[in-house]
Amino acid sequence: xxLANQFSPLHELRNKAPVFLTxxxxxxxxxSVCNLWVPEDSAFHVSTYTITLLGKYLCYALLALxxxxxxxxxxxxxxxxxxxxxxxxxxxxxxxxxxxxxxxVYGNPLLPDFMVFLNWQDLPWFWQGFDQFWFAFFAxxxxxxxxxxxFGWLAFRSRVAGVYLSIMTQALTYALxxxxxxxxxxxxxxxxxxxxxxxxxxxLQSDRVRVALFLCSALMLAAxxxxxxxxxxxxxxxxxxxxxxxxxxxxxxxxxxxxxxxxLFVYSAVLAAIAGALYVPQVGIINPGEFSPLNSIEVVVxxxxxxxxTLYGGIVGAILVNYxxxxxxxIFPDQWLFVLGALFVFxxxxxxxxxxxxxxxxxxxxxxxxxxxxxxx
Amino acid sequence: xxxxxxxxxxxxxxLSQRLPSAKLRTLPPIVEQLEQCGEAALPLxxxxxxxxxxxxxSDKLIVIAERGKGAEFTLVDAVxxxxxxxxxxxxxxxxxxxxxxxxxxxxMIARVTLASEDxxxxxxxxxxxxxxxSADNVALLAKARLTExxxxxxxxxxxxxxxxxxxxxxxxxxxxxALDVIDGSLEPxxANALSAVLAADSSGVDxxxxxxxxxxxxxxxSKIQRRIDFYELLEQIFYGLSLGSVLLLIATGLAITxxxxxxxxxxxxxxxxxxxxxxxxxxxxMPNSIEYSILLAIPCAFVVSGxxxxxxxxxxxxxxxxxxxETLLATFGISLILQQAxxxxxxxxxxxxxxxxxxSGSLEINPIFSLTYxxxxxxxxxxxxxSVLQLVLxxxxxxxxxxxxxxxxxxxxxxxIRTERVDALTFGLGSGIAGIxxxxxxxxxxxxPNLGQAYIIDSFMVVVFGGVGNLWGTLVGGFSLGIANKFLxxxxxxxxANIIVLVGIxxxxxxxxxxLFPQKGRAxx
Numbered sequence: 001x002x003l004a005n006q007f008s009p010l011h012e013l014r015n016k017a018p019v020f021l022t023x024x025x026x027x028x029x030x031x032s033v034c035n036l037w038v039p040e041d042s043a044f045h046v047s048t049y050t051i052t053l054l055g056k057y058l059c060y061a062l063l064a065l066x067x068x069x070x071x072x073x074x075x076x077x078x079x080x081x082x083x084x085x086x087x088x089x090x091x092x093x094x095x096x097x098x099x100x101x102x103x104x105v106y107g108n109p110l111l112p113d114f115m116v117f118l119n120w121q122d123l124p125w126f127w128q129g130f131d132q133f134w135f136a137f138f139a140x141x142x143x144x145x146x147x148x149x150x151f152g153w154l155a156f157r158s159r160v161a162g163v164y165l166s167i168m169t170q171a172l173t174y175a176l177x178x179x180x181x182x183x184x185x186x187x188x189x190x191x192x193x194x195x196x197x198x199x200x201x202x203x204l205q206s207d208r209v210r211v212a213l214f215l216c217s218a219l220m221l222a223a224x225x226x227x228x229x230x231x232x233x234x235x236x237x238x239x240x241x242x243x244x245x246x247x248x249x250x251x252x253x254x255x256x257x258x259x260x261x262x263x264l265f266v267y268s269a270v271l272a273a274i275a276g277a278l279y280v281p282q283v284g285i286i287n288p289g290e291f292s293p294l295n296s297i298e299v300v301v302x303x304x305x306x307x308x309x310t311l312y313g314g315i316v317g318a319i320l321v322n323y324x325x326x327x328x329x330x331i332f333p334d335q336w337l338f339v340l341g342a343l344f345v346f347x348x349x350x351x352x353x354x355x356x357x358x359x360x361x362x363x364x365x366x367x368x369x370x371x372x373x374x375x376x377x
Numbered sequence: 378x379x380x381x382x383x384x385x386x387x388x389x390x391x392l393s394q395r396l397p398s399a400k401l402r403t404l405p406p407i408v409e410q411l412e413q414c415g416e417a418a419l420p421l422x423x424x425x426x427x428x429x430x431x432x433x434x435s436d437k438l439i440v441i442a443e444r445g446k447g448a449e450f451t452l453v454d455a456v457x458x459x460x461x462x463x464x465x466x467x468x469x470x471x472x473x474x475x476x477x478x479x480x481x482x483x484x485m486i487a488r489v490t491l492a493s494e495d496x497x498x499x500x501x502x503x504x505x506x507x508x509x510x511s512a513d514n515v516a517l518l519a520k521a522r523l524t525e526x527x528x529x530x531x532x533x534x535x536x537x538x539x540x541x542x543x544x545x546x547x548x549x550x551x552x553x554x555a556l557d558v559i560d561g562s563l564e565p566x567x568a569n570a571l572s573a574v575l576a577a578d579s580s581g582v583d584x585x586x587x588x589x590x591x592x593x594x595x596x597x598x599s600k601i602q603r604r605i606d607f608y609e610l611l612e613q614i615f616y617g618l619s620l621g622s623v624l625l626l627i628a629t630g631l632a633i634t635x636x637x638x639x640x641x642x643x644x645x646x647x648x649x650x651x652x653x654x655x656x657x658x659x660x661x662x663m664p665n666s667i668e669y670s671i672l673l674a675i676p677c678a679f680v681v682s683g684x685x686x687x688x689x690x691x692x693x694x695x696x697x698x699x700x701x702x703e704t705l706l707a708t709f710g711i712s713l714i715l716q717q718a719x720x721x722x723x724x725x726x727x728x729x730x731x732x733x734x735x736x737s738g739s740l741e742i743n744p745i746f747s748l749t750y751x752x753x754x755x756x757x758x759x760x761x762x763x764s765v766l767q768l769v770l771x772x773x774x775x776x777x778x779x780x781x782x783x784x785x786x787x788x789x790x791x792x793x794i795r796t797e798r799v800d801a802l803t804f805g806l807g808s809g810i811a812g813i814x815x816x817x818x819x820x821x822x823x824x825x826p827n828l829g830q831a832y833i834i835d836s837f838m839v840v841v842f843g844g845v846g847n848l849w850g851t852l853v854g855g856f857s858l859g860i861a862n863k864f865l866x867x868x869x870x871x872x873x874a875n876i877i878v879l880v881g882i883x884x885x886x887x888x889x890x891x892x893l894f895p896q897k898g899r900a901x902x
């Protein structure tokens with residue numbers, strides 16, 4: 001193997017991805033098979049509730065991955081990624097809303113229930129076309145991508161960085177939350193979009209569709225992970241990491257850092273939007289609460305817990321923290337915020353590299369001791 | 378010796394005892410006799426008009442009853458005004474009146490109050506009539522005018538008569554005269570009277586035939602309109618300043634911790650919340666002196682929030698020095714813990730802090746422009762806090778140390794400033810001011826665990842907009858955002874105004890990344 005090969009993106013992918021992908025796919029396949037083909041009274045049966053829960057975790061993992069891409073690799077701490085996630089969710093929600101057709105409470109074939117309730121006569125222009133899946137699919141990629149492009153282009157071009165950028169992203173998601181809470185916006189206001197019936201003609205409540213969505217989430221996560229590994233180990237990725245470590249220096253060498261940052265930001269926003277679009281059919285609702293700054297900042301803590309700048313760290317963190325949340329809120333519903341808050345403080349003060357960092361250190365430590373022993377002999 | 382007052386009270390008592398047995402038809406003569414007793418019978422007549430006049434069944438005493446807690450009625454002797462023990466509805470019987478009697482009572486009350494010795498009562502009586510002028514009222518007022526010697530009351534009487542003359546008189550010179558009298562008055566009823574004169578029927582033909590009157594009314598109307606517009610503008614500015622003062626208060630603390638120290642404290646909102654809960658606690662501890670508890674709450678909130686702030690700084694922020702993004706996350710975690718702690722201790726429900734009486738009410742400048750006292754005081758208070766802070770930073774040794782550390786930490790340390798101590802004190806100062814802001818906020822909104830969250834983004838916006846590290850920037854930023862918000866509100870609604878301002882700031886920061894007043898020279902890096 002030549003030296004150049006060792007640093008090629010494909011080599012990195014071969015090196016890093018197999019363990020993660022194997023773990024991901026064995027888990028998803030096991031869960032799916034146990035749900036569909038193992039009888040319900042068997043000890044190995046996985047309930048549809050669990051499938052949905054796992055699917056939710058995978059969407060969160062994809063969202064965490066998107067934050068890790070910008071925060072871990074480029075040092076852009078976005079406190080507003082929930083906005084892209086929610087926008088992706090809303091575009092999917094609009095498609096699902098149109099699929100309801102005349103089966104709504106008011107039975108209007110064209111208008112969703114909340115518009116009938118608000119006495120609207122016509123479908124607003126921005127709802128046109130959402131009865132087609134392909135249109136909704138492109139909107140999912142385009143709308144959040146466009147927002148990320150405009151925001152990133154404005155921010156990075158004028159070199160807003162660090163804490164300022166974080167606060168700006170938070171203000172962005174806050175402003176969107178306020179806007180989506182308004183009934184006049186035409187997105188269902190307070191209640192958001194819910195009561196979905198089916199997707200692509202299949203009933204959303206059936207087990208098979210649930211499993212299919214779950215598998216889709218796993219596939220998307222795997223694809224996003226592989227793509228991110230490829231991107232980060234390419235020449236482009238190295239420039240991105242250079243920007244993280246010394247932006248001024250990279251700029252002086254002659255790279256247009258803002259172009260790199262904007263494109264990465266857009267890529268990350270699109271990943272977040274896909275996560276949102278997969279999330280909505282599984283949980284069955286999207287409302288403006290998803291825009292709340294707290295949600296976005298929670299994502300950052302998943303990444304911090306897992307370990308940023310590793311791609312798989314964020315995924316592991318998202319799944320672990322959410323599993324803990326599910327468990328904990330079931331036992332002590334009121335105390336979860338204490339745990340989450342303590343987690344924030346603990347991880348930032350004691351585990352700057354996250355859980356992944358702990359294991360890495362352990363390896364180094366073992367390795368070093370061995371070598372010391374070698375010397376002793 | 379028996380005084381005149383007691384005689385009339387006795388008379389009223391005697392007459393009132395005849396009320397319960399009277400029929401609806403025989404009530405009017407008794408009421409007329411009551412009128413002769415003058416002001417002594419006024420409470421009784423007013424209660425009767427409102428339907429609050431009852432008879433106590435046990436001793437046939439005439440009482441004014443109002444529904445109190447639950448089924449209990451609180452009783453007051455209708456003649457002497459003495460408080461009586463509360464009873465249930467079964468123990469009392471209502472004195473029923475009809476519409477004819479109501480009309481009669483209204484006139485009577487007007488007559489009695491017009492004859493009052495207190496000019497304030499007389500004026501309010503005339504003002505009451507001003508809104509519903511009738512031929513009877515005109516006669517009454519014209520009579521009262523002859524004996525009136527108080528200037529202010531006289532002016533209101535003239536105004537009332539003029540409004541009536543304008544709309545009902547047929548005498549041209551009288552109407553032109555009336556237009557002179559009402560010229561420039563801001564009473565809403567005047568504007569109504571003028572627009573009635575200027576109105577056109579559906580085909581566009583003016584209802585008013587007299588061209589002179591119409592022209593003059595037009596002039597008076599546009600003059601009034603101009604003045605109303607002017608005062609509405611003033612009112613908007615005042616509301617904007619008021620919102621700005623709240624923004625200034627909540628952002629001042631942040632300007633210290635974020636602007637001067639460079640620490641992102643996401644728990645700032647929760648420190649405000651703690652201050653507000655301090656106001657609530659102080660009020661609970663001294664229920665008998667609500668009037669002054671708010672004054673005591675200010676130092677309490679400063680100390681409590683300041684101590685919490687120092688604790689946060691010593692335990693967490695100190696270890697994250699030079700890592701702003703991590704500081705942001707850690708303090709956000711602290712904010713979650715504080716919120717949940719308050720939720721566990723005080724329950725998630727909102728608590729209300731009672732405003733002392735000197736904070737409620739409003740300063741009325743003219744009929745359409747008044748300033749509420751609580752907003753006025755908060756505006757003044759915000760400015761005081763701001764100036765005290767400026768003094769502390771510019772004139773004390775602590776302030777000198779703070780500025781030195783914020784400009785060049787290493788150099789400050791080298792010349793012997795204990796930077797760790799300065800850090801803790803600065804953070805405590807910023808947090809304490811957040812607590813004070815909480816006390817002020819407790820006068821405007823309910824106190825609840827989410828109080829801080831509602832303001833954290835706004836306060837960051839103010840600091841970033843004004844320029845980090847510059848207190849004057851925070852002042853200008855707070856007031857300009859407040860005024861911008863209030864000027865947008867009438868056209869867009871509150872929520873959209875908020876969104877527009879947020880987006881505006883986001884765009885502004887792209888243009889000027891260091892805010893309105895960027896730091897210059899060495900402090901800039």
